[in-house]
Every structure is written in C-alpha cells, then in structure tokens.
Amino acid sequence: MKPLNPVVAACPPSGIRRFFDIAASMDDVISLGVGEPDYVTPWRVREAGIAALEEGLTTYTSNAGLLELREAICADLEQRYQVRYQPDGECLITSGVSEGLDLALRVLLEPGDEVLVPDPCYVAYGPCVSFAGGTPVYVATSSADGFRLHADAIAAAVTPRTKAILIGSPANPTGAVQSREDLAALTDVAVRHDLYLISDEIYERLCYDGPHTCLASLPGARERTVLLGGFSKAHAMTGWRVGFLCAPAPVAELAGRIHQYTMLCASHVSQAAAVEALKGGEGDVRLMVADYDRRRRVFVKGLREIGLDCPEPGGAFYAFPSVAATGLSSQEFAERLLLAEHVAVVPGDVFGPSGAGHVRCCYATAMTQLEEALTRMDRFIRGL
Amino acid sequence: MQEIIDILMHDGRATPERIAVMTGLDAEAVREQIASLERDGIIRRYKAVVDLERLREATGAEVVTALIDVSVSPERGAGFDGVAARIAQFPEVRSVQLVSGGQDLRCTVTGSSMHEVGDFVARKLATIDRVTATATHFVMKTYKDDGELLIEGPGDHRLVMAP
Numbered sequence: 346m347k348p349l350n351p352v353v354a355a356c357p358p359s360g361i362r363r364f365f366d367i368a369a370s371m372d373d374v375i376s377l378g379v380g381e382p383d384y385v386t387p388w389r390v391r392e393a394g395i396a397a398l399e400e401g402l403t404t405y406t407s408n409a410g411l412l413e414l415r416e417a418i419c420a421d422l423e424q425r426y427q428v429r430y431q432p433d434g435e436c437l438i439t440s441g442v443s444e445g446l447d448l449a450l451r452v453l454l455e456p457g458d459e460v461l462v463p464d465p466c467y468v469a470y471g472p473c474v475s476f477a478g479g480t481p482v483y484v485a486t487s488s489a490d491g492f493r494l495h496a497d498a499i500a501a502a503v504t505p506r507t508k509a510i511l512i513g514s515p516a517n518p519t520g521a522v523q524s525r526e527d528l529a530a531l532t533d534v535a536v537r538h539d540l541y542l543i544s545d546e547i548y549e550r551l552c553y554d555g556p557h558t559c560l561a562s563l564p565g566a567r568e569r570t571v572l573l574g575g576f577s578k579a580h581a582m583t584g585w586r587v588g589f590l591c592a593p594a595p596v597a598e599l600a601g602r603i604h605q606y607t608m609l610c611a612s613h614v615s616q617a618a619a620v621e622a623l624k625g626g627e628g629d630v631r632l633m634v635a636d637y638d639r640r641r642r643v644f645v646k647g648l649r650e651i652g653l654d655c656p657e658p659g660g661a662f663y664a665f666p667s668v669a670a671t672g673l674s675s676q677e678f679a680e681r682l683l684l685a686e687h688v689a690v691v692p693g694d695v696f697g698p699s700g701a702g703h704v705r706c707c708y709a710t711a712m713t714q715l716e717e718a719l720t721r722m723d724r725f726i727r728g729l
Numbered sequence: 730m731q732e733i734i735d736i737l738m739h740d741g742r743a744t745p746e747r748i749a750v751m752t753g754l755d756a757e758a759v760r761e762q763i764a765s766l767e768r769d770g771i772i773r774r775y776k777a778v779v780d781l782e783r784l785r786e787a788t789g790a791e792v793v794t795a796l797i798d799v800s801v802s803p804e805r806g807a808g809f810d811g812v813a814a815r816i817a818q819f820p821e822v823r824s825v826q827l828v829s830g831g832q833d834l835r836c837t838v839t840g841s842s843m844h845e846v847g848d849f850v851a852r853k854l855a856t857i858d859r860v861t862a863t864a865t866h867f868v869m870k871t872y873k874d875d876g877e878l879l880i881e882g883p884g885d886h887r888l889v890m891a892p
Binding site: 359361364368376378380381383467468517635639640643691695696 | 732750
C-alpha cells in the first residue's frame with residue numbers, strides 16, 4: 346500500500362486516551378477531566394430543537410446558515426462588543442468552533458506558513474495548523490504570571506514565514522483571561538508584522554472578574570481578525586455542533602467556499618435551536634455563569650488549601666493548578682490520582698510543554714462532587 | 730444581598746463561610762447580612778424539599794395533598810384578608826394565596842388520608858363565615874416541587890475525559 350498522509354500520520358494520538366480507558370473501567374469516578382458543562386442544554390433551547398423537528402426543519406440551510414441566526418449573532422456582537430459584521434458576507438455558521446478554526450487556517454495558510462500559538466493551549470490548535478499545511482510555533486506562557494500572553498515574546502517568535510497568531514481567551518486549559526492591554530499589544534505586533542489574528546472566543550461568556558474583551562473590537566484588529574464563537578459552552582450546547590466564524594468579507598467568503606464543499610451547512614435543527622438560545626437564553630446563561638463562578642471560587646480555594654498552587658482562573662471552567670509541590674509529573678499525578686482515588690484530571694502536558702507540572706481540572710461539576718474530589722485529592726497528596 | 734438569597738434559596742444549609750467563598754465577600758459581612766435578612770423576616774426559615782412519593786415508598790408514610798379553591802364574599806374594609814387569616818391559622822393548611830380567576834383563595838392542605846383532608850374541608854374550611862364555595866383538587870402526582878424536578882432527569886452523558 347502507498348503511504349498515508351505523513352502530516353496526519355505524524356500527529357500524535359490524543360494524550361488522554363490512556364486515562365480515558367482506566368476511568369471508563371471504574372464506576373465511582375469523579376471526573377474533573379471533562380471539557381463541557383454539566384448542565385443539559387436549557388429546556389427552552391431543547392424545546393426549540395424539538396419544535397424544529399416537528400416543523401420538519403430537516404433540510405439543508407443556505408451554506409452560510411440561517412439568515413435569522415446570522416443576524417442574531419451579528420446583533421449580539423454589536424450590542425455587547427460594538428464590533429460590526431454584516432450577516433450577509435461576513436458571518437458563517439459552522440459546525441462548532443472546531444470547524445471554524447479549520448476553515449480559518451485553511452483559508453489563511455500557504456504551505457509552510459507559521460502560526461504562533463500560545464503554549465499551553467487547546468489540543469486542537471497545533472494539529473489543525475499542521476493539517477492546513479502550516480507549522481505551529483509555540484510561544485511559552487507561564488503559570489507564574491497567570492499565563493499572560495506577552496507581546497514581546499510573541500514578537501520575538503515572528504519570522505518571515507509567520508502568517509497568523511492563534512489565541513483563545515478565556516483559555517482552555519488554563520482558564521486564563523488576557524487583559525485588554527495585553528490583547529492591544531498583541532494586536533500591535535500583528536499590525537507591525539502584517540499578521541492575521543485568529544481569536545477563539547468560545548468561552549467569552551464565561552468571564553468572572555470583568556468583561557470579556559472581544560479581540561476584533563480593538564483598534565486595528567478587526568480587518569485582520571477571524572473571530573470564532575459558538576454556543577457550546579455558554580448555552581451548554583456542545584453536542585449540537587453549532588458555532589460561527591466572523592471575518593472581513595474576503596476571508597469569510599473563502600471560508601464559506603471551503604465550507605460549502607466540505608460541510609455544506611451546519612445542522613438545521615441545531616441552528617434553529619441556536620436562534621432560541623440567542624433570543625431567549627440570556628437568563629439561563631446568567632444563572633449558569635453565576636453558578637460556575639461560585640464553584641470556581643470554592644474549588645480554587647480548596648486546591649490551594651490542599652497545597653496545590655493555582656493561578657487565578659478568570660474564565661472558562663477550568664483550574665490549572667501546579668502539582669510541582671507533590672514531586673510528581675503531571676502524567677504521574679493524573680494516573681496515580683485516578684488509580685488511588687478515582688478522580689480524573691487531565692495532565693497539563695497534553696496541552697503543550699509549558700503545561701507540564703500542572704493538571705487541568707474542570708469545575709463544571711456539582712458542588713458536592715467538587716468537595717468530594719477535593720477530599721480525595723487531599724488524601725492522595727497526604728499519602729504520597 | 731440578592732446573591733446570598735439566591736444561594737440560600739437553592740441550598741439552605743450553605744454556611745456563611747461557604748457563601749463567603751462562593752461570592753468573594755467577607756464571611757463576617759455574609760453573617761451580618763443573613764442575620765439582617767432573618768431579623769427583617771425576609772428569610773422565614775430553612776427547610777428540606779422532600780419528595781413525598783419516595784418517602785411513602787420508603788416508609789409507607791402517606792401524605793395526601795389537596796389544592797383547594799375557596800370562593801369568599803369579601804368584607805367591607807378588610808376584603809379577603811380576614812377570611813384568609815382565619816384559614817391560614819389551621820396547621821393542616823400549608824399555603825393560602827389570593828389569586829385572580831374564578832375563585833378567590835387557593836389553599837394547599839395536607840393530611841394523612843383523603844378522608845382526613847375531605848373532613849377538614851367540610852367541617853372547618855367550608856363552614857367559615859363568608860366562604861361561599863370550595864373546590865377540592867387532590868394531588869395525584871408531583872412532577873416538580875419548589876423548583877426541584879422530582880421526575881428522573883437526564884443523566885450525565887458526558888465522556889469521562891475530553892480535551
């Protein structure tokens with residue numbers, strides 16, 4: 346047989362598979378290893394999905410997605426962030442941010458182009474850059490300053506091949522929220538070196554210590570930014586697979602061209618449900634966000650009390666404590682904790698080398714479970 | 730203030746220390762606010778939300794609940810308040826509310842049997858001066874009570890680990 350695509354073949358398999366298999370064999374696991382809300386999609390949205398099925402909305406939509414949904418998204422972005430996109434021509438409904446990210450990279454990259462990516466970052470960033478023919482170049486960030494993105498570190502990594510900077514704020518896995526000033530400085534770097542910005546803002550509603558900064562809203566950013574967002578996290582709609590890509594017309598148009606041939610359109614039922622999420626779901630979002638914030642405060646304090654140093658996670662629903670004090674690597678910590686106490690966390694090094702020595706804990710889990718997890722983790726650490 | 734109430738309405742056992750951590754407020758400040766809420770009668774008491782059907786299955790303890798619509802001819806000066814206050818005095822009566830619609834007061838009455846509740850309505854409630862009619866609706870099944878879903882909700886379908 347002829348060889349398979351070497352780029353894909355070179356992509357390492359998921360670093361959490363091993364843990365998944367162990368955890369799946371236990372029946373009393375408390376999983377802090379998830380990456381989605383513990384809420385089921387709020388009923389009003391599920392009900393809208395059911396109504397869409399009953400109405401027979403089972404067809405394709407236009408390639409760009411339901412105009413009503415694009416209009417609602419653009420109105421929402423304008424209202425909350427004063428950033429304007431044309432629903433027709435600058436907004437595309439995607440199958441989640443995952444598809445939007447893939448589209449953005451495929452539109453922007455030529456073979457060999459480099460993309461600057463923070464380390465640690467969401468596991469898909471690097472592979473998606475590679476699959477699109479580019480090369481991810483990781484820029485280390487540190488727990489010492491809460492995983493801030495330093496413009497000078499980004500600038501120092503720029504080469505003549507650099508095409509874009511890909512960031513996520515609030516971030517998976519760290520929960521870090523980049524300040525407006527740091528994002529402005531990052532934008533300056535992009536302007537100075539004529540780079541595109543890809544901004545994964547899937548966690549934008551989950552900001553606890555202040556308002557989210559939409560990257561495209563910063564002076565000079567919009568014309569070079571691809572804004573990715575969606576419904577999965579804020580509206581607890583991970584399984585619906587619906588998100589959006591907003592970008593200046595030339596970029597959005599080409600993204601739409603790939604989308605029309607590869608995805609055709611996002612799920613019609615999911616788009617109809619997303620319309621309801623935007624138009625009627627604000628109360629549900631506020632309740633869920635308030636609840637995550639309370640769990641965040643309890644959980645982060647608890648981690649610190651059992652001796653794990655934890656940078657303040659200002660957003661998303663992850664804490665990313667250091668396990669250095671235990672003398673264990675993140676892989677050892679995660680595996681031994683799972684085997685000994687049946688608590689699943691994700692070792693930080695799967696998100697990049699700078700994640701080593703940390704574990705990612707998702708606190709989107711019932712408060713009683715979080716407390717029990719802390720009790721078990723404490724017992725585990727004291728038993729080392 | 731509202732956030733403390735939100736937390737306590739969901740979990741009456743949340744301690745001031747816990748609420749302080751959840752909200753980022755000082756524990757002493759939370760304690761004072763709760764004390765003032767209690768003093769002002771805004772927080773009346775703390776209780777458990779019980780699934781009576783499960784309780785019956787577990788212990789055989791029967792609790793019969795009825796919603797009773799009461800028609801009242803209002804008093805000059807006091808309206809419905811006098812009659813409502815009389816009805817509210819009975820320990821069998823769990824709630825009394827003035828409502829819009831065809832009837833005037835809606836009451837929740839509990840007892841250990843339908844006979845007991847029916848007897849209470851006939852002998853105590855319907856005989857109150859100015860009560861002109863009653864309509865008793867026995868509760869057959871409770872699906873949701875006090876914001877708590879008592880039917881099986883969807884389980885946790887999440888994968889144990891995901892990036």
